[in-house]
Amino acid sequence: MSTPVTLESIRTAPKVLLHDHLDGGLRPQTVIDLARESGYDALPTHDAEELGVWFRDAADSGSLERYLETFAHTVGVMQTREALVRVAAEAVEDLAADGVVYAEVRYAPELFTEGGLTLDQIVQAVEEGYRLGERRCAEAGRKIRIGTLLCAMRQNARSLEIAELTVRYRDAGVVGFDIAGPEAGFPPTRNLDAFEYLRQQNAHFTIHAGEAFGLPSIWEAIQHCGAERLGHGVRIMDDIKVDEDGTVHLGRLAGYVRDRRIPLEMCPSSNVQTGAATSIAEHPIGLLAKLRFRVTVNTDNRLMSNCTVSGEFAALHEAFGYDWADMQWFTVNAMKSSFLGFDERLALINDVIKPGYAELIG
Numbered sequence: 264m265s266t267p268v269t270l271e272s273i274r275t276a277p278k279v280l281l282h283d284h285l286d287g288g289l290r291p292q293t294v295i296d297l298a299r300e301s302g303y304d305a306l307p308t309h310d311a312e313e314l315g316v317w318f319r320d321a322a323d324s325g326s327l328e329r330y331l332e333t334f335a336h337t338v339g340v341m342q343t344r345e346a347l348v349r350v351a352a353e354a355v356e357d358l359a360a361d362g363v364v365y366a367e368v369r370y371a372p373e374l375f376t377e378g379g380l381t382l383d384q385i386v387q388a389v390e391e392g393y394r395l396g397e398r399r400c401a402e403a404g405r406k407i408r409i410g411t412l413l414c415a416m417r418q419n420a421r422s423l424e425i426a427e428l429t430v431r432y433r434d435a436g437v438v439g440f441d442i443a444g445p446e447a448g449f450p451p452t453r454n455l456d457a458f459e460y461l462r463q464q465n466a467h468f469t470i471h472a473g474e475a476f477g478l479p480s481i482w483e484a485i486q487h488c489g490a491e492r493l494g495h496g497v498r499i500m501d502d503i504k505v506d507e508d509g510t511v512h513l514g515r516l517a518g519y520v521r522d523r524r525i526p527l528e529m530c531p532s533s534n535v536q537t538g539a540a541t542s543i544a545e546h547p548i549g550l551l552a553k554l555r556f557r558v559t560v561n562t563d564n565r566l567m568s569n570c571t572v573s574g575e576f577a578a579l580h581e582a583f584g585y586d587w588a589d590m591q592w593f594t595v596n597a598m599k600s601s602f603l604g605f606d607e608r609l610a611l612i613n614d615v616i617k618p619g620y621a622e623l624i625g
């Protein structure tokens with residue numbers, strides 16, 4: 264007999280997360296503890312519950328730029344080695360507790376240098392935290408694996424340096440590269456040298472595109488930069504027309520994205536907060552999944568959106584009626600699209616994901 268789909272049962276299903284920001288996923292109490300330890304005095308409140316609500320409300324701004332302002336408080340308390348180890352280890356524990364079996368967690372090393380850490384020290388500290396978190400979870404009987412994506416910030420001009428850092432640590436846990444930050448006014452082609460370098464090195468990268476800016480951003484990311492995946496990509500909808508009788512017309516770019524199976528890292532709650540989507544029920548993921556784009560379901564920022572990947576699935580179940588087979592499809596999509604090696608992706612699909620859903624489907 265099939266297990267009923269509830270938030271609790273979804274939490275037991277094996278899930279894969281490709282788009283989650285380390286500095287967008289701290290526990291409110293950890294932000295408070297780290298602020299106290301480091302003398303950071305700009306937090307709006309020192310009550311954990313109130314702080315969680317503050318982040319969500321402040322991020323609920325309707326604009327990506329204002330949404331990003333909230334990161335001042337998380338980045339502000341992540342300037343020491345100890346803080347980075349703690350935040351990274353706790354992220355692993357929180358994801359494992361939500362039933363995530365593989366996650367690619369991203370952050371921008373250039374944001375954590377204010378206390379004097381070098382980029383290399385920052386990457387080493389975060390990797391130490393991930394390994395610590397993985398060990399703690401394994402001891403508690405929950406197997407989870409983390410791959411790192413290093414982001415360069417679009418408004419800074421350090422992408423080549425971060426691309427080189429990505430390649431330097433690719434055998435030590437870093438699986439890929441991304442650019443993040445404000446999209447309007449900062450087209451991906453400003454970083455062509457970094458993408459060119461990564462391709463020469465046979466390294467992987469995704470690009471935040473089609474969130475706060477439309478088709479030109481997606482087109483540049485794919486056709487000029489060579490992105491393997493799209494962070495969000497929701498605005499691909501601008502290239503899809505649906506007639507009144509339901510006939511669907513894909514423009515050239517949307518057709519290319521679907522034909523080439525380019526993965527879309529969709530983040531429903533985050534998109535509602537930044538205004539990239541009006542509601543979960545009206546989120547483009549419904550149509551895109553129906554049209555069999557390679558869609559994946561992600562959290563973006565668990566603190567700012569007060570969300571989990573299980574919660575995103577529960578909301579999508581509510582809005583679109585997705586069942587276990589659909590959730591397995593999203594999860595296999597994500598695993599296939601990860602930057603792990605082919606053999607490792609296959610092993611997770613066959614040994615963990617499929618048996619997990621088979622049990623739930625009954």
Ligand SMILES: O=c1[nH]cnc2c1ncn2[C@@H]1O[C@H](CO)[C@@H](O)[C@H]1O
Binds near residue numbers: 285369
């Ligand atoms: O949805 C998003 N779009 C663009 N940038 C983002 C988003 N979420 C977080 N960041 C940015 O990425 C940095 C590294 O993790 C964060 O500090 C934040 O500024």
Ligand SMILES: [Zn+2]
Binds near residue numbers: 284
């Ligand atoms: Zn993001």
